[in-house]
Amino acid sequence: MSQAITAAPEITLGRTDYGLILQQVSFEYAGVRILEDVHLAIPAGQFVCLLGPSGCGKTTLLRLIAGLETPAAGAITSHGESVTGPSLERGVVFQDYSLFPWMSLRENVSLAIAKARPAMTQAERQIQAEEYLQLVGLQDAWRKYPGELSGGMQQRGAIARTLALGSPVLLMDEPFGALDPVNRVKLQDLLLAIWSGSERKKTVVFVTHDVEEAIYLGDRIIMLGAAPGRIIDDITVDFPRPRARHALLDSREFQALRGRVAAKFHEDLIRRLEAETAIHGVAEGI
Amino acid sequence: MNVSESKVIPVSAPLPAKAAARVAPGTQPATALVLRILRGREGWLFLAGLLLLWQLASTHLHLSSKYLFPTPWVTLRALWVSLPELLKGTVSSFIILVPAYLLAVFAGIAWGLLVGTTPALHRMFAAFARLASPVPPTVYIPYAIALLPTFRTAAGFVVFIGVFWPVFLNTTSGAAALPQRYRDNARILGLKKGEYLWRIVFPAALPHIFSGMNVGLVFSFIMLTVAELFGASAGLGRFVQYYADYADYPRMVAGILYTGLVVLLAIELLERLKKRALFWVK
Numbered sequence: 001m002s003q004a005i006t007a008a009p010e011i012t013l014g015r016t017d018y019g020l021i022l023q024q025v026s027f028e029y030a031g032v033r034i035l036e037d038v039h040l041a042i043p044a045g046q047f048v049c050l051l052g053p054s055g056c057g058k059t060t061l062l063r064l065i066a067g068l069e070t071p072a073a074g075a076i077t078s079h080g081e082s083v084t085g086p087s088l089e090r091g092v093v094f095q096d097y098s099l100f101p102w103m104s105l106r107e108n109v110s111l112a113i114a115k116a117r118p119a120m121t122q123a124e125r126q127i128q129a130e131e132y133l134q135l136v137g138l139q140d141a142w143r144k145y146p147g148e149l150s151g152g153m154q155q156r157g158a159i160a161r162t163l164a165l166g167s168p169v170l171l172m173d174e175p176f177g178a179l180d181p182v183n184r185v186k187l188q189d190l191l192l193a194i195w196s197g198s199e200r201k202k203t204v205v206f207v208t209h210d211v212e213e214a215i216y217l218g219d220r221i222i223m224l225g226a227a228p229g230r231i232i233d234d235i236t237v238d239f240p241r242p243r244a245r246h247a248l249l250d251s252r253e254f255q256a257l258r259g260r261v262a263a264k265f266h267e268d269l270i271r272r273l274e275a276e277t278a279i280h281g282v283a284e285g286i
Numbered sequence: 287m288n289v290s291e292s293k294v295i296p297v298s299a300p301l302p303a304k305a306a307a308r309v310a311p312g313t314q315p316a317t318a319l320v321l322r323i324l325r326g327r328e329g330w331l332f333l334a335g336l337l338l339l340w341q342l343a344s345t346h347l348h349l350s351s352k353y354l355f356p357t358p359w360v361t362l363r364a365l366w367v368s369l370p371e372l373l374k375g376t377v378s379s380f381i382i383l384v385p386a387y388l389l390a391v392f393a394g395i396a397w398g399l400l401v402g403t404t405p406a407l408h409r410m411f412a413a414f415a416r417l418a419s420p421v422p423p424t425v426y427i428p429y430a431i432a433l434l435p436t437f438r439t440a441a442g443f444v445v446f447i448g449v450f451w452p453v454f455l456n457t458t459s460g461a462a463a464l465p466q467r468y469r470d471n472a473r474i475l476g477l478k479k480g481e482y483l484w485r486i487v488f489p490a491a492l493p494h495i496f497s498g499m500n501v502g503l504v505f506s507f508i509m510l511t512v513a514e515l516f517g518a519s520a521g522l523g524r525f526v527q528y529y530a531d532y533a534d535y536p537r538m539v540a541g542i543l544y545t546g547l548v549v550l551l552a553i554e555l556l557e558r559l560k561k562r563a564l565f566w567v568k
Binding site: 085112165 | 467476477489492567
């Protein structure tokens with residue numbers, strides 16, 4: 001289903017041209033297979049959306065890439081290096097509560113800077129922290145604590161902190177999933193502006209279950225099916241950037257893409273149901 | 287303390303809508319007013335009632351000798367007269383209590399954070415903690431006095447034990463209950479163990495730690511005053527014991543009241559510290 005991309009990456013490009021390479025990655029939890037045979041190569045600077053229904057293991061896949069979990073089988077490489085644990089090379093934004101509530105916004109960002117650039121003095125760190133907060137539109141709130149901020153502002157802060165790490169890989173786990181529609185749209189645009197505005201584009205893996213969000217943001221959509229989680233489709237989204245949201249949403253191409261995604265999920269659902277009936281059929285025979 | 291407020295409001299003054307709505311139809315406005323003034327001050331009312339009961343019991347009951355059960359007024363005078371001695375006793379008690387308390391809090395937090403975040407340490411220490419922590423520290427007092435060179439070190443030791451366990455146990459459970467998301471974020475940021483303990487686990491466990499410190503504070507006063515009953519030459523517990531021995535019950539009761547007041551103040555102080563430290567808890 002995904003021809004060129006799932007071919008062995010070493011052949012088409014040098015290993016280091018890839019931001020992330022996953023080879024036959026699988027994961028089990030309590031004896032249950034969560035992810036099976038995930039094979040994926042992401043070129044550096046690509047914006048990839050992991051799209052799938054809940055329970056398909058997309059968050060688990062992100063945690064594996066982050067190094068927060070260890071795969072049961074297979075290998076993950078990030079910019080040519082094997083992933084064995086979390087690293088400053090891969091910043092993560094979680095869905096919510098990423099910031100430490102006992103630190104002000106500036107302290108939260110400063111902490112990341114202190115880890116990424118230990119040589120800096122505290123004064124320099126604080127100035128830089130304020131710059132990162134300015135980048136996400138929080139320049140006036142640096143004194144505030146996460147508990148005093150709205151969900152949208154907290155996520156802006158979390159993005160600022162992750163950017164402050166300066167990681168070439170940015171992993172985002174449904175970062176806008178808990179936000180209201182208006183804030184969600186604002187933050188999507190902010191993220192795209194920051195991503196495309198940087199000189200060396202970051203490799204982004206963005207987990208979502210929202211089809212429109214995936215199409216609007218991504219260069220590429222990796223669709224995951226459930227039980228066990230595995231890649232069921234690999235779609236290139238080649239709408240030119242910058243993307244105009246309304247024109248894009250109304251376009252025929254967008255509708256076609258959404259149709260393809262919906263059909264694929266439907267197909268996976270049917271397959272799963274049939275598998276269940278088959279098991280039942282056997283069980284009834286006994 | 288709120289007398290002026292009640293004087294200012296004339297009886298005929300219209301009640302605010304909220305208060306008026308609560309008054310049942312047919313209730314006299316004067317009764318309603320009294321009820322309204324008393325709202326939120328039930329605690330003081332109870333204390334006043336208790337004081338009155340004390341007064342009546344000490345003057346009318348003739349339970350036993352009036353020396354054994356002094357009136358509030360006699361007690362107050364005894365308190366006033368003994369104030370210099372009580373203050374000196376407080377200083378003497380605090381010289382033991384404060385360092386022992388602080389040391390125990392520090393040790394309990396540090397060790398609790400380590401044990402709570404290091405499974406191997408937890409396995410090593412858990413059995414011992416389960417065995418040793420429930421022992422009432424008062425039982426160590428005679429031995430501590432016999433074993434240690436001075437009364438102060440002995441009393442300090444017992445206070446330390448009394449404070450250490452609640453602080454340690456609460457810190458450990460607070461550290462062990464650290465939400466996964468904080469752990470993940472700390473790992474993503476690449477925090478080293480020391481930083482992780484100090485900047486993440488410690489603040490996250492603070493609500494637990496404060497409840498341990500609160501229990502420990504009450505314990506520390508119990509330990510100290512009990513220890514002072516055994517062998518002190520000064521201090522709050524010693525004061526009470528001394529006047530009980532001489533059957534000066536007004537002073538003894540005054541000593542009890544005064545001790546209660548000191549403990550109350552100490553708890554209040556800790557409560558304020560907690561409010562400041564936990565400003566971020568919603």
